[in-house]
Amino acid sequence: MFRFLVLALVLVNSVYFAWSQGLLQTFGFAPVQQTEPQRMGQQIKPDALRVLTAQDLRLTETAARVAARPAECLQAGVFDEAQGAVLRRTLESALPAGSWTLDAVVEPARWIVYMGKYTNAEALAKKRSELASLNLKFEPLTNPELGLGLSLGGFETQAAANAALDAFSRRGVRTARVVQERAEVGGVMLRLPAVDDTLRTRLDALTPVLAGKALSPCQ
Template identity: 60%
Template sequence: MVRLIVLALILANGVYFAWSQGLLRDYGFAPTSQSEPQRLAQQLHPEMLTVLSATDLKRIEQQVQADLAPKECLRAGPFDDAQAAALRNVLEGALPAGSWQLDTVTLPARWIIYMGKFANTDAMAKKKAELAAMRLKTEPLNNPSLELGLSLGGFETQASAGAELQRLNQRGIRTARVVQEREESRTTQLKLPAVNESLKARVADIKPALLGHPLKSCS
């Protein structure tokens, strides 16, 4: 009897060992797997870690702060083909790649209500004072060939300029006329889409190449 019990215990231990080692898995008997391979994939790889010095950490912090700082979109122009080519050479050496772009744009024709040409600057100043007394504003001319003269407003079509001239005639303006200030043309504009404080300091280096065109907000 004792011998049978001992044999039964040995057999039971053998079966348990085979079960615990997965030797009976093909027969449908095996313990539930507790492994989590996804956790192994999430483990850090120490060979990929880099120890940063205080200088490196400060540089990264400054870069993060610069990236988070407010950015401004600026533009300047227009430039003709020769001016744009010269400006491109300056930009490539002065500003980081991707921080600027030269866009080709079409400028529509522009018509103005024009008074002039005046004999001298005194005559033009006198007429400007008369217009101010009538609460009429003048605008700067963008066509040097029309100097010395005054503009009472610019329009994209000759018809709209003519309609405004008729209204001004009713207010006593008799010597003004509609002239074309510029024809439709293709030109190039500079755009700086995201100027932060660090880039703004470098933008000063390109100002001579802008040929007097101011940098204005894109909005």
């Protein structure tokens, strides 16, 4: 009996081996073929595939974000007649034609609610501390002739500045007054309507002729 079982096991194994190797295909018995060689012909440039490291992936993502950055409109000014003339010459040589304009503008007068002048930096710091205790904000001055001093806000008309001064007085401010920080100024405004990545690389050439005025998003 044991000998019969051994022979049966050997026979079953032999049949399975022949089936798995396709030796019984002529009798209609064969395993399903798992390979699909036709897919090899459908591959597109398989030699171009490569495995990216984590650093490669970060660089690729960064490059994609930079490439996708849209063009933006930038402006700077106002420039007076002499500044505008120097700027125009630089623009004509540094940037492509049609990528910039110099538009005539009038910058309105500016009135401020002013506190000062103070005798020294210590007195100025003391006044800033007092304003902070009243929850009042101050802003930097653009007219150097008014330093050492503080501005509680800028306005386009003297009437608007006077109204603000009355409001500050009701909040405990006693020594402020309205002064004209800047008179009406005519000049030109630089406008770059579509600054893309190519144009951005050329903007450094403008820095020396911008008279300290920074490029900012168009308004």
